[in-house]
Amino acid sequence: MKIQFSIVFATLFICCFPGSEIAGQTPSNERKANSAAASSDAVSTATSPTKQNEFNWRGKIAAGGLGAIVAISGDIRIEIIEEGEFEVVALKQGNEKEFDRVSIQVKESADGIKICAAYLVMEEQGKYECPATEGSKSMAIDGDRQLRLGYENGKARTFQLADVRVQFRARIPRGTRIAARTLRGNVEAEWLIKGAPSQAVNSDGRVDRVTTNSFSPIDLSSLQGNVSLTLPNEINARVRLGTGSGEIATDFPVTVPGGFRGKGLEGNLGQGGPMITLNTLSGNAELRRAR
Numbered sequence: 294m295k296i297q298f299s300i301v302f303a304t305l306f307i308c309c310f311p312g313s314e315i316a317g318q319t320p321s322n323e324r325k326a327n328s329a330a331a332s333s334d335a336v337s338t339a340t341s342p343t344k345q346n347e348f349n350w351r352g353k354i355a356a357g358g359l360g361a362i363v364a365i366s367g368d369i370r371i372e373i374i375e376e377g378e379f380e381v382v383a384l385k386q387g388n389e390k391e392f393d394r395v396s397i398q399v400k401e402s403a404d405g406i407k408i409c410a411a412y413l414v415m416e417e418q419g420k421y422e423c424p425a426t427e428g429s430k431s432m433a434i435d436g437d438r439q440l441r442l443g444y445e446n447g448k449a450r451t452f453q454l455a456d457v458r459v460q461f462r463a464r465i466p467r468g469t470r471i472a473a474r475t476l477r478g479n480v481e482a483e484w485l486i487k488g489a490p491s492q493a494v495n496s497d498g499r500v501d502r503v504t505t506n507s508f509s510p511i512d513l514s515s516l517q518g519n520v521s522l523t524l525p526n527e528i529n530a531r532v533r534l535g536t537g538s539g540e541i542a543t544d545f546p547v548t549v550p551g552g553f554r555g556k557g558l559e560g561n562l563g564q565g566g567p568m569i570t571l572n573t574l575s576g577n578a579e580l581r582r583a584r
Contacts, residue, residue, distance in 0.1 A: 346385040348397040350408065354379045356468035357509055359405030363423055364475040365412065365440065367459040368518070371482040373467050380464040381408050387457040394455035396421045405470065410459045412440070415451040424452050470509040479576070480513045483523040484583070514572040521579040522571060529563035537574040544582035
């Protein structure tokens with residue numbers, strides 16, 4: 294059964310991410326990359342030996358740089374930490390015979406780091422690429438078999454999909470611009486804050502009251518799935534929440550200048566600050582307060 298979508302959210306995926314590939318894996322070399330180490334002037338990376346269905350990566354990322362995770366089928370779960378390295382675990386689930394049809398790629402550019410699930414490009418024999426929707430006019434999914442992207446110039450790009458879900462788990466420093474996209478799956482992020490002098494810290498290390506705008510923008514999206522973000526009890530930010538057919542929920546009071554309409558909500562938390570965007574076409578958009 295073929296399902297077609299018009300690309301309403303032009304920024305649903307991070308696409309055409311410029312830069313060099315740090316560890317782009319094809320099925321033949323993915324396991325080698327899991328046990329290799331690489332470094333450059335912009336980022337140092339480290340990987341560790343894993344099972345065939347698991348990929349581990351960690352590396353340094355400059356403050357203000359982009360940390361992006363892009364999936365096609367699978368959930369993304371992020372912990373936003375005070376400081377440290379960008380760490381990602383990608384776990385393949387589903388039909389083991391088709392694990393080789395999905396590759397995990399890590400790409401570096403001057404803007405930051407992108408980690409994504411890559412698929413075979415039907416128009417180019419043997420080439421694996423992360424599907425990108427920038428500039429695309431239409432999208433068609435033929436079950437778990439193919440993803441076809443159409444463009445304004447009449448050209449199309451077709452990807453061979455698989456009966457495989459890639460579950461991403463990540464830890465990303467709060468100074469990083471965070472972007473996470475999945476086509477079919479949920480996106481969840483939680484901001485974990487370690488205690489500081491004069492702040493009350495509960496038993497699991499989270500601060501009861503934090504007022505801050507010392508973070509970089511956060512952008513989470515899913516086409517078919519729920520999107521949620523858990524934040525400190527008090528925070529200054531600009532928020533934009535949107536859904537096509539689900540519900541919008543927030544534990545925070547949002548100041549909305551001029552009112553709002555439809556399935557979108559945009560306004561300020563506290564005094565306003567860096568932008569937080571939660572978007573889904575078919576699912577709920579939820580902004581939660583840390584308990």
